[in-house]
Amino acid sequence: MxxxxxxxxxxxxxxxSFYLLTVTAQARTPFDLKHGLETTPQGIALPSLFEAGRSPWNHAVVVPSQNRRTPTTQVVQLTDDAGQVGAIWSKENYRFNLNHRQTVSMWLYFGDGGSFRADRNVAGDGMAFVLQNGGGVQAAPKYPGKIFGETLGVWGIDNLNSFYSTAGDVAKTAIQHSWALEFDTNLNKTADINSGGKGDAFDLDSDDNNLMTPHIASNYPGESSSYVPKDNYSLIRFARSYALLHNGVLAGNDFNFLSNAKWHHLTLTYEPNSSEAKDASITYSFNDRDPITGVSARSGMTATVPIDRSIIDPDNTGQAWWGFTGSTGNREENNLVVFDEIPDLVDSEAQSHLRVQVAGATDKTIPVKAGDTLAKGDKVSLAYQLRYLNGSRSWHNIEAQLRLPKRLRFNTMKVQYPDGTETKLNGTDLTLPVIRQKLQTLSDNCNQATIELTGVVKDSTGPVPAATSEFKGDEAVAATSTPEFHVQGSNSMVLHLTSTASLTVDNSQSVSLPGMVDLSNSQYQSGDVKIRGELNDDTQLPDQKLSAADMRGAFNYKIPANTLRKGHNTLKLTAVDPDEAFSNTITTSLIATNEPKSxxxxxxxxxxxxxxxxxxxxxxxxxxxxxxxxxxxxxxxxxxxxxxxxxxxxxxxxxxxxxxxxxxxxxxxxxxxxxxxxxxxxxxxxxxxxxxxxxxxxxxxxxxxxxxxxxxxxxxxxxxxxxxxxxxxxxxxxxxx
CATH class of the missing domain: 2.60.40 (Immunoglobulin-like)
Structure with missing residues (x-):
């Protein structure tokens, strides 16, 4: 530009204005909240699984998605203004089982504070995923009548400022017997002679971490070992603040890392060494799915930290309450959560397998990998495999929403189950952008559904992006993506210029280049086809449609006056049809005799x-x-x-x-x-x-x-x-x- x-x-x-008699709390960023709810990703309904925290500080509520594409999704709204704390906890029947492997995944929204100033601290404070046996649904920090934003609703309160205060005093005010994974959108790095006890030092640099931007990290809020004193002296004054030790840090490059008006996906996997051992580990992967396409993101960040189960579960019950907390101090923030997989409810997975038949071997196929090239007429098969791994419930009301890869034409589709049941879907329109298919309830007794499609590669040359399909049920949502690949077909359109010889032109006049696109092997007419031009390998010219009134395939490609630079110019022209199939590319030279005028x-x-x-x-x-x-x-x-x-x-x-x-x-x-x-x-x-x-x-x-x-x-x-x-x-x- x-x-x-x-x-x-x-x-x-x-x-x-006039004197206000009453003041009611309202969201200071209503348009950001509206944006977050209108772009809500697919998730599950929550009322039977969670309840809002019962502490007197709690502002958390469950609200419906306002995205017309995800109408059944429900959203946890932890905070929406300054000076708030919110928490939501699993109901007792859905506590986290510490004796078995667990997976939980969710979408997170941190407001838009960082999207305005990527170089400065302008967002609210953030939120945290928490495992705890420190009060159940009533668990909360022991606030002294004032909310400290840096606690994120789970960490201890640094307000003592005494030579005699200890890290244990801070830890006692946190949620006890807990582990927290924080998503910290606001740096707290103040510790000087005037800041003791003001609760703004948790993110001070430590020997191991240089926390200069918003970040993700973990530790035990109720343990004194999580906090380190930072003292400042003068001749007559003393100030003490506490820093928080951060484990498993994932940090951004700027303040746009978390609070950027976008949804971020997180997958967390808990792995005990055994049902009896006190040791376990948690792996968390952030930004592991694209919020628009749903495709697994190569740029995702991952960390693994050890877990001491005896800290979270000192009575060895094998369970813990789990949920999310969030808080804000002087700055507001819309902290939102959407769950798409709940531990111990339904553990599921979806996979897709695209295969192509080996030329000359009717009974042999090979998998299509990312970056592969397929040819026109290749026979392909695509299988979606949906699996119920385990859970406390069956998986009900599953709808497959299939987005099939482009440039392939599918002819057949069927659904199979482990008991041999097979349904052939002969009447299904396989050309729709999204194919919807209801599936049977999956459970231990019927734990898999396989959708198989067969087809061929169309004569439509070009790249094929990954296509993400989703399987949405009451208890879980699963997704899988096909690989990116390329189709190399014979050009159904062939472009010719009347003359490809170098042309000398006056830059003050427009240039018209006549030519023809051979459409004899194409299903499209002139009005469907456009000519795409690129000038000097760095300027994309506006597409120009062929005229339906002209002879089929005829065109005159026009270059406006004063478009060319003085001297030699290279122009490349390619015909493109509605399938984004490309013709051959013609290159010609244009020599402008004068500089472009205003x-x-x-x-x-x-x-x-x-x-x-x-x-x-x-x-x-x-x-x-x-x-x-x-x-x-x-x-x-x-x-x-x-x-x-x-x-x-x-x-x-x-x-x-x-x-x-x-x-x-x-x-x-x-x-x-x-x-x-x-x-x-x-x-x-x-x-x-x-x-x-x-x-x-x-x-x-x-x-x-x-x-x-x-x-x-x-x-x-x-x-x-x-x-x-x-x-x-x-x-x-x-x-x-």
Whole structure:
């Protein structure tokens, strides 16, 4: 993207309010919470398995997914504002069995604090996965009337600041007989003469770890060995803080590691040495699945730590309560959890096996591995194997949602079970984007379902991405992905240029290159096919469709004036059909005799006035109307083939001129495409457009309505006063879409 111009617009904001009699707690980041719930991955329902913690501090609730693709999923919302603690625990019948191997997996969401400033500590505090026998559903740290965010709802409280305080004193205030895996989104690295007892030193550097960014780590919250004193002296003063020892650290490269407005998958596996031994281990793998595609992620991070069962289970019951805790201090954070596999409920796995028939051997197939190349007409088979490994329940209401690999054409599909039952699905449309199939209940007596498909490789050259299929039931969700591979078929389309000789052109004039695409072996017509151009190996030109009105396959590829650089230019053209099958690539040379000339300008035609928000505060969260005199117009006189983005950035929080305190609320821009962009210190795209070749003036503010434009969301705790701030508006050139 090339920035054509940057214009600053300074806009004042006025909030007139009256004395508030009542204040109700509201989420300070409602749009981030909305985003998290609207992008919820697939998980399971929770009410019969968990209950919210019963400590007086608890804010955790279970809420439904707002993602239309995952309507049955339920979400644990641990915190959604500053100064909160939340916990959710397994019900007694679903405690963690410490005598056997266990697997639990989940999706985690840590808000959007790090997405604004990857170089600075701006997120809330985080959450923790916890095993404990320290109070069951009532377990919580012993807060002294104030919540310390660094505890994450499980660690001890560092508030003593005494020469006589010990690590044991801190440990006594934590959840006892516990092990915690923390997801720490906010660094606590303060220990000086003024910070003793303020609970902000857990992440001080130790000999083994240099904790400079948000991280994942583990230890025993109720053990004094987990805490190390950090003392500071002066002639008349003494200050003591405590650092937390971090085991099995997985750290990010910046503050965008956890709190980045994205869901992150975690798989945790508990492995006892034996049912009698006190030793065990836990392996946790983070970001091991892609939240959009579900594909297993190669970039996942893994650590394994030893576990002393006698610390978690001193009475040797063989069980522990398990769940999640979270907390926030001065900064808010939406801490959300979605479970997709629960220990001791249903342990399941899904696998996929894609195989291709060996040429000339009708009874021999070999597996397709990542990176392999298949040829047109190869016979393939695809088997999905779903297994029930063990559990306290049967696996009910399973629906297979199959996303089959592209560039393959499947002809048959059947489902088989261990007792020999077989169902042939002759009427199933195997060309659908997602094939849905109900499966039998799986249990110890019927522990496997196999779905087999057969087909051939289509004549559709190109790469085939991994395809992830899911198996969703009441008690568990399993997923599996096919490998990435490539199809090399004979080109069903053949592209010809009328002339491939070097052409000398005047850069001030457009260039037209006639040619023909041979579609005699293709199922598609001219209107379905486009020509893709690449200039000088570094510039992707806009695709151009063939005209259905012309002779079948005929085209004239046009290069706009002032597109070429002076001298030699290399142009590559390829025909592409709706299956993303490619023709051969033709390369030709164009020699421009002159430098490209300016083709118009992009800029602000007007930027004046101000936005004015006013209203009477009610003690509840509300949206104040915009009485705007802002006049923002964009002029674009460039040739067709260009677009623009309008970006907005709030330079600093809206601030009270008298008290110098920031307004509790969010200034946001509701876009015409349905997004609510909270304006902060990062640029947000709020509008965009494209030029049609004529001189255009777009009046942005004239189109503001009740549905979109600038809005001010005021939180319940906002105080009366006059607040002001400024916005930087940036206009940027973008490629034509």
């Amino acid at each position: 090339m920035v054509k111009g940057v214009v600053l617009g300074f806009v004042s904001f006025l909030v007139a 083709t118009g300008t992009l800029g602000f035609a007007n930027l004046a006035g101000q936005a004015d928000f006013s209203g009477k505060l009610t003690g509840n969260r509300q949206t104040l109307p915009n009485h705007s005199t802002l006049d923002l117009q964009i002029e674009d006189s460039r040739a067709a083939g260009h677009g623009w983005d309008l970006k907005a950035r709030l330079n600093q929080p809206l601030t009270n001129a008298v008290t110098k305190q920031p307004l509790l609320g969010d200034l946001y821009y509701a876009t015409t495409w349905g997004d609510h962009e909270v304006l902060s210190s990062a640029d947000q795209i709020v509008a965009h457009g494209e030029t049609d070749g004529d001189d255009q003036v777009v009046d942005v503010t004239a189109k503001w309505q009740q549905q979109y434009g600038l809005f001010l969301q005021v939180n319940a705790g906002a105080q009366q006063g006059l607040y002001s701030g400024s916005i930087t508006w940036t206009l940027a050139d973008t490629p034509h879409t």
